[in-house]
Amino acid sequence: MKFNLKVWRQKNAKAQGKLVDYTIDNINADMSFLEMVDVLNDNLTRKGEDPIAFDHDCREGICGMCSMYISGRAHGPHHAATTCQLYMRSFKDGDTIYVEPFRAGAFPIIKDLVTDRSAFDRIIAKGGFVSVNTGQAQDANNLPVDKADAEKAMDAAACIGCGACVAACPNSAAMLFVSAKISQLALLPQGGPERNNRAINMVNQMDEEGFGNCTNIGACEAECPKEIKLTNIARMNREYLVASLINE
Amino acid sequence: MGLTGLFLIFFLVVHASINGCIWFNDGGKTFLYYAHFMGTNFLVHIAEFGLFAGLILHIVDGLLLWKQNRDARPVKYSYSVVPEKSKWYSRSMGILGTLILFFLIVHLRNFWGPNRLNQITTGEELNLFDRMQEDFNNLWMVLLYVGGCFSLFWHLLHGFKSAFQSLGLNNVKYNQAIEIAGTAFAIIVPLVFALMPISFYFHLVH
Numbered sequence: 001m002k003f004n005l006k007v008w009r010q011k012n013a014k015a016q017g018k019l020v021d022y023t024i025d026n027i028n029a030d031m032s033f034l035e036m037v038d039v040l041n042d043n044l045t046r047k048g049e050d051p052i053a054f055d056h057d058c059r060e061g062i063c064g065m066c067s068m069y070i071s072g073r074a075h076g077p078h079h080a081a082t083t084c085q086l087y088m089r090s091f092k093d094g095d096t097i098y099v100e101p102f103r104a105g106a107f108p109i110i111k112d113l114v115t116d117r118s119a120f121d122r123i124i125a126k127g128g129f130v131s132v133n134t135g136q137a138q139d140a141n142n143l144p145v146d147k148a149d150a151e152k153a154m155d156a157a158a159c160i161g162c163g164a165c166v167a168a169c170p171n172s173a174a175m176l177f178v179s180a181k182i183s184q185l186a187l188l189p190q191g192g193p194e195r196n197n198r199a200i201n202m203v204n205q206m207d208e209e210g211f212g213n214c215t216n217i218g219a220c221e222a223e224c225p226k227e228i229k230l231t232n233i234a235r236m237n238r239e240y241l242v243a244s245l246i247n248e
Numbered sequence: 249m250g251l252t253g254l255f256l257i258f259f260l261v262v263h264a265s266i267n268g269c270i271w272f273n274d275g276g277k278t279f280l281y282y283a284h285f286m287g288t289n290f291l292v293h294i295a296e297f298g299l300f301a302g303l304i305l306h307i308v309d310g311l312l313l314w315k316q317n318r319d320a321r322p323v324k325y326s327y328s329v330v331p332e333k334s335k336w337y338s339r340s341m342g343i344l345g346t347l348i349l350f351f352l353i354v355h356l357r358n359f360w361g362p363n364r365l366n367q368i369t370t371g372e373e374l375n376l377f378d379r380m381q382e383d384f385n386n387l388w389m390v391l392l393y394v395g396g397c398f399s400l401f402w403h404l405l406h407g408f409k410s411a412f413q414s415l416g417l418n419n420v421k422y423n424q425a426i427e428i429a430g431t432a433f434a435i436i437v438p439l440v441f442a443l444m445p446i447s448f449y450f451h452l453v454h
Contacts, residue, residue, distance in 0.1 A: 006326070019326055072329035098327040105322050168331065170339055171317035212320030213313050215249075216410040217338040222331035231419060238416025 001027045001088060004096040005040070007052055013108050013116075019098070029089040033076065034059060034066060036088055037099075053112040059084040061225065064162030068113055069100040074164035074223045082162060082225045102167035106174070106209045117163050119209040120177060124161075126205040127198035128181040130190045143189050153187040156180040158226040165220035165228070171212030176220040178206050179236035180228045186239055196243035203240050249313065250414035252306035253407050257433070259299055264440045270453050276377025287363065287373050307349070314342050337402040338410075344403040351396030358383055384448035397442035404434035 002025045010017030024040050031039070034056050041051035057065035066083035070076035076086040091097060099113065107115040145153075157180070165176035182199055185191025191198070214233055221230045266286060269279040286292050330339075337344065363374045383389050408430035412418045418426065447453045 008326075017323075069325060069328075072325070072327045073331070100325055100327070103321055103323055103325055105320050170321075170334075172320035173317070210320060212317040214414075215313065215317070215338070215341065216406070216413045217334045219331050219334040222333040230413070231423075234413050234416050234418035236416075237414055241416055 001029055001091070001093045003027060003036075003088075003091065003094070006096065006098045007112070008100045009052070009112055010101075010109050012111060017109065017112075019100075027088050029087070031088045032059070032084060033068075033070065033086040033088065034084050053110070053114045055114050056084060061085045062160060064160030064225075067102045067115060067117070067163055067167070069098075069102055069167055071097055074102065074167040075162075075225055079222075080225055080227050082160075082164075085225075102163050104163075104166045104172035104211065106172065106211045107163060107166065115163075117161075119211070120161050120163065120174070122209065123174070123178055123202050123205045124181060126201040127194060128185070128202060130185065131194065145188060149187045153184045156183040156187070156228065156232055159184075159224075159228050160226055162225060164223050164225055166211065168219045168223035169212065169214075170217065170219065171215060173214045173220070174206050174209070174211040175214040175233050175236065176224060176228055176230070178202055179232035182236045182239055183232040186235060195239060196247045199236065199239035199243040200247060203236070249306065249309050250411035252302050252309060253411045254415075255302045256299075256306060257404070257408065257411075259302075260437050264437055267444055268440060270377065270380070270444060271447070273453060275454065276375075280375065280377055283376050284373060287367065307345070310342060310345055335406065338406045341403065341406055344399050347399040348396060348403060351392065351399065354392060355396070358389075380444070380448055381453075384445040387449065390445040390449045393445040394442045397438040400441070401434055401438040404437065405431065408433050 002023070005022040005024060006019045007022060008017055009020045022040060024036065024043070027036055027039065034054075037052060037054055044051045055065045055067050057063045059066075061082045061084060064082065066075070068075065068083045070083065070086070071091075075081060075083045077090055078086055101107075101109050101113045101115050102117075106119045107117050110116050159177060159180035161177060163174075163177070166172050166174050169176075182202060185198065186195050216230075216233075218230060221228065266282045267279065269282060270276060272278045330336075359376055359379060362379075363376060366372060366374050384393075409418075409426055412422075412426045412430075444453075
């Protein structure tokens with residue numbers, strides 16, 4: 001298969017970037033998208049050009065590293081899949097494919113398609129965990145959890161923190177991510193004692209990082225590779241409102 | 249946005265109910281009775297200040313939101329596909345709100361403004377029923393009002409449900425009820441409003 005690629009090239013965070021045209025031929029339909037970029041980079045290296053920098057790691061859809069905005073969508077045209085789960089058979093021979101980084105002020109570009117998503121780490125550091133100082137995990141039967149809540153918490157915990165929600169949101173809002181992280185703990189007894197501070201601190205950090213605000217459009221839910229639901233955002237708003245009212 | 253939005257939604261209910269009295273077809277008698285109450289009651293005057301404050305807050309809040317959200321993505325995508333689930337009217341609340349604001353300026357200039365001015369200068373209220381009959385003889389005015397109602401319809405179609413989501417009141421148990429109530433409200437209220445100038449234009453109200 002043959003493709004025309006328009007890839008975002010940017011030397012560093014400060015440089016002006018632009019779309020650069022590449023043509024690539026002899027691509028096997030069963031190659032993954034990332035393998036196709038590997039081949040392209042191999043060609044570029046042989047020609048003595050700078051290869052395209054891009055993030056990737058597990059290549060099985062669980063790590064959330066492969067952040068690319070492909071053909072106008074976060075992680076490409078497939079529903080509920082990451083970039084590494086995208087195969088070239090999903091495109092037609094001769095297609096023009098746009099490849100851009102996830103765009104948000106809070107995700108500055110490091111180089112080409114690689115963005116710095118450490119804003120998410122700083123949000124997690126503000127309370128996306130349960131403080132346990134010492135000792136072993138106690139017997140699970142000591143903490144009864146309703147099955148339905150366990151399911152909802154598990155669904156929220158499926159978030160891999162890839163940032164597709166931010167990339168897809170017209171406002172670059174990170175609320176689907178933050179709400180998934182707040183929800184997974186708010187639904188379980190272990191998350192109970194710190195829930196108020198967690199909601200306030202994580203939301204404040206999210207705002208400080210310069211993410212936009214949720215206007216309930218739903219693009220994040222539509223593009224999330226792990227199908228995190230909008231109801232999590234409502235839960236986060238509820239947690240935040242209650243916490244703001246009662247926290248000292 | 250949600251709180252001020254719900255407050256303005258509450259106002260729409262009051263406004264639509266009172267203006268709906270024109271359809272009693274009693275020459276505006278019932279309508280003018282309530283219009284007189286709304287125009288002269290002290291508590292209503294205080295509520296009116298609250299309404300303007302709510303409207304201004306809603307606008308300022310909206311502008312801040314628009315600015316922050318625009319600044320959150322300094323470099324735009326060269327090529328972007330909008331997911332089906334994301335509705336155009338949800339993405340265009342600012343534009344729809346601006347259209348409603350333009351409509352409101354004309355609307356207040358037609359009725360509320362002259363009436364209050366007359367009350368201040370002469371102490372007398374204007375006959376708003378007569379004014380409606382006069383204004384809505386003009387086809388352009390009727391079309392402007394119907395256009396305003398369309399903007400309101402789309403604004404509410406997103407806004408009503410969205411307010412519940414923002415306030416964290418959205419959950420699986422009530423989602424469907426909110427969805428139905430929101431859609432019904434967004435259709436019924438603007439439709440009732442739009443039918444008023446249309447009724448006058450076709451002389452169905454007298």
